[in-house]
Amino acid sequence: MLRLLKKPVAVRMRSAASYAVSDLKRALLSWNSPMNGTMAASSDRIMLGPLVGAIDQGTSSTRFLVFNAKTAELLSHHQVEIQQSFPKEGWVEEDPKEILKSVYECMDRTCEKLTQLNIDISNIKAIGVTNQRETTLVWDKETGEPLYNAIVWLDLRTQSTVERLINNTPGRNKNHLKHKTGLPISTYFSAVKLRWLMDNVEEVHKAVVSHTAMFGTVDSWLIWCLTGGKKGGVHVTDVTNASRTMLFNIHTLDWDPDLCNYFGIPMEILPKVRSSSEIYGLMNSGPLTGIPISGCLGDQSAALVGQMCFQEGQAKNTYGTGCFLLRNTGQKPVISDHGLLTTIAYKLGRDQPACYALEGSVAIAGAVVRWLKDNLGIIQSSTELEKLAAGVGTSYGCYFVPAFSGLYAPYWEPSARGIICGLTQFTNKSHLAFAALEAVCFQTREILDAMNQDSGIPLTQLQVDGGMTSNKLLMQLQADILCIPVVKPSMPETTALGAAMAAGAAEGVRVWSLNPEDLTEVTSEKFEPQINPEESEFRYARWKKAVRRSMNWETTEPVNNGNEESSIFSSVPLGFYILGSMFMFIGAKYIAGYK
Numbered sequence: 308m309l310r311l312l313k314k315p316v317a318v319r320m321r322s323a324a325s326y327a328v329s330d331l332k333r334a335l336l337s338w339n340s341p342m343n344g345t346m347a348a349s350s351d352r353i354m355l356g357p358l359v360g361a362i363d364q365g366t367s368s369t370r371f372l373v374f375n376a377k378t379a380e381l382l383s384h385h386q387v388e389i390q391q392s393f394p395k396e397g398w399v400e401e402d403p404k405e406i407l408k409s410v411y412e413c414m415d416r417t418c419e420k421l422t423q424l425n426i427d428i429s430n431i432k433a434i435g436v437t438n439q440r441e442t443t444l445v446w447d448k449e450t451g452e453p454l455y456n457a458i459v460w461l462d463l464r465t466q467s468t469v470e471r472l473i474n475n476t477p478g479r480n481k482n483h484l485k486h487k488t489g490l491p492i493s494t495y496f497s498a499v500k501l502r503w504l505m506d507n508v509e510e511v512h513k514a515v516v517s518h519t520a521m522f523g524t525v526d527s528w529l530i531w532c533l534t535g536g537k538k539g540g541v542h543v544t545d546v547t548n549a550s551r552t553m554l555f556n557i558h559t560l561d562w563d564p565d566l567c568n569y570f571g572i573p574m575e576i577l578p579k580v581r582s583s584s585e586i587y588g589l590m591n592s593g594p595l596t597g598i599p600i601s602g603c604l605g606d607q608s609a610a611l612v613g614q615m616c617f618q619e620g621q622a623k624n625t626y627g628t629g630c631f632l633l634r635n636t637g638q639k640p641v642i643s644d645h646g647l648l649t650t651i652a653y654k655l656g657r658d659q660p661a662c663y664a665l666e667g668s669v670a671i672a673g674a675v676v677r678w679l680k681d682n683l684g685i686i687q688s689s690t691e692l693e694k695l696a697a698g699v700g701t702s703y704g705c706y707f708v709p710a711f712s713g714l715y716a717p718y719w720e721p722s723a724r725g726i727i728c729g730l731t732q733f734t735n736k737s738h739l740a741f742a743a744l745e746a747v748c749f750q751t752r753e754i755l756d757a758m759n760q761d762s763g764i765p766l767t768q769l770q771v772d773g774g775m776t777s778n779k780l781l782m783q784l785q786a787d788i789l790c791i792p793v794v795k796p797s798m799p800e801t802t803a804l805g806a807a808m809a810a811g812a813a814e815g816v817r818v819w820s821l822n823p824e825d826l827t828e829v830t831s832e833k834f835e836p837q838i839n840p841e842e843s844e845f846r847y848a849r850w851k852k853a854v855r856r857s858m859n860w861e862t863t864e865p866v867n868n869g870n871e872e873s874s875i876f877s878s879v880p881l882g883f884y885i886l887g888s889m890f891m892f893i894g895a896k897y898i899a900g901y902k
């Protein structure tokens with residue numbers, strides 16, 4: 308049962324035991340405390356019910372969090388930032404070993420924190436995994452070594468491959484495979500990244516030929532390593548992650564031989580596809596050795612579960628590196644007419660049905676904040692952005708389309724690139740900061756509009772979560788631009804919560820009940836729209852104009868002096884015809900004069 312309250316208050320409906328923890332360790336549970344602040348030791352012995360851990364391996368950071376299975380209360384966590392490398396323009400990579408190391412570090416540190424609190428880590432009964440989706444890895448099953456960096460979902464190196472694939476489909480249809488995959492052909496999904504690795508990395512090619520290659524998204528890599536790696540690790544993924552590869556049939560819930568054939572991917576390198584909630588294997592090392600890993604969901608699916616959107620029609624929007632709006636469509640896959648994806652929402656148990664979602668994916672949300680910090684240096688930390696933007700309270704007519712990785716939903720346009728327009732001599736960095744926040748809100752408005760058109764039933768409020776939602780200005784702007792209330796849970800780590808719920812509810816674990824009447828009540832903060840709809844529409848229309856200007860910037864077609872419409876000579880046959888006519892005319896005059 309999800310009940311939403313107007314004012315943020317402390318988490319309600321706790322058991323007596325968890326009150327004891329809260330009262331003793333309130334500082335520990337505070338979300339405003341520094342990310343990895345140490346906690347005071349206590350001599351009290353705290354009796355708790357079963358606990359469940361969740362690994363949340365995101366694009367920007369890795370976290371390990373431990374929840375009380377009876378109350379959904381967060382007890383402790385640790386977070387480590389992840390380095391991204393940009394070896395060439397449009398390329399985005401991460402180091403698989405650093406990702407793995409960050410997971411071990413987060414688990415170790417969280418266990419230490421629990422021990423300092425006198426919470427016995429043997430109470431942890433299960434571990435769930437949630438992860439950045441689509442990011443593609445290949446490793447060698449004999450050496451256990453990654454054969455290349457992880458190619459991150461945002462990466463654009465496959466743009467020309469994607470253009471070629473689309474050009475070769477009947478009617479140049481980017482939705483050619485949508486009936487099976489729910490996805491357009493795009494640089495975003497794993498299949499094209501895997502194809503690139505096989506074609507361009509000698510080690511990957513050799514390992515495929517010698518049958519030692521293993522492909523996986525981040526969940527597969529982590530579960531394989533954590534359950535023993537080259538010494539018996541299990542090579543699995545779950546349906547939600549599989550549904551983002553373009554190799555998976557969302558109707559049969561299995562790898563599709565025709566899709567594998569289309570991309571030239573040998574099926575033997577793929578992991579086994581399992582449900583999102585079942586025991587995959589046991590932890591093989593570290594303080595949690597022997598604990599089952601029993602939950603696995605892509606991060607956006609996990610957030611849907613963590614927001615308890617189990618009913619058809621319920622939706623949530625997560626603001627992390629990108630921004631992802633998912634609406635539960637129940638047991639039927641709905642194919643979008645408005646540029647949204649159809650994806651698996653979850654399958655909570657081997658014998659449970661799969662539930663589907665419509666998804667609006669925005670590539671750049673929090674990433675624009677990181678860009679303003681790391682590339683422009685106009686802020687020192689993400690939190691500074693709010694102060695900078697709030698100082699002016701307007702973009703002063705400046706619009707920022709952060710199409711760094713092309714545009715995802717609803718356009719699916721890899722040729723788009725980022726633009727900042729409407730600049731005057733008056734524009735300063737505060738206006739730019741404001742425009743960056745507005746860009747996140749406008750992009751959400753575009754996918755919400757598409758979602759409302761596809762489903763025919765407009766959302767009356769938007770449930771939100773993710774790192775960026777700590778920015779209150781952003782939340783207020785979002786409500787203003789959508790013209791509906793925005794509702795944010797007090798405990799923002801819904802992605803990890805969803806993975807913990809799936810792990811705790813698995814057969815053979817069963818410490819977390821997903822019965823609607825047992826689900827913990829959630830408290831939230833609500834942001835009501837404060838500007839009139841006309842103003843909102845005016846700003847949105849300007850945004851759309853800016854989006855149009857960002858399109859068709861980076862294409863494989865030759866550039867024509869920047870004069871797109873007017874050059875008749877850009878059409879080769881027409882150019883020949885006109886030049887030919889001119890020569891004939893001059894020739895005729897010459898012959899006439901000669902006589």
Ligand SMILES: Nc1ncnc2c1ncn2[C@@H]1O[C@H](COP(=O)(O)OP(=O)(O)OP(=O)(O)O)[C@@H](O)[C@H]1O
Nearest residue numbers: 365366367368627628673674676689773774775778
């Ligand atoms: N106060 C803030 N204002 C604006 N942006 C913020 C703020 N705090 C965090 N962010 C942005 O949110 C992002 C981090 O969000 P989050 O922690 O949810 O991401 P993640 O889980 O590591 O990555 P993923 O996108 O894979 O989920 C960063 O890009 C950061 O710039």
Ligand SMILES: [Mg+2]
Nearest residue numbers: 365606627802
């Ligand atoms: Mg995340």
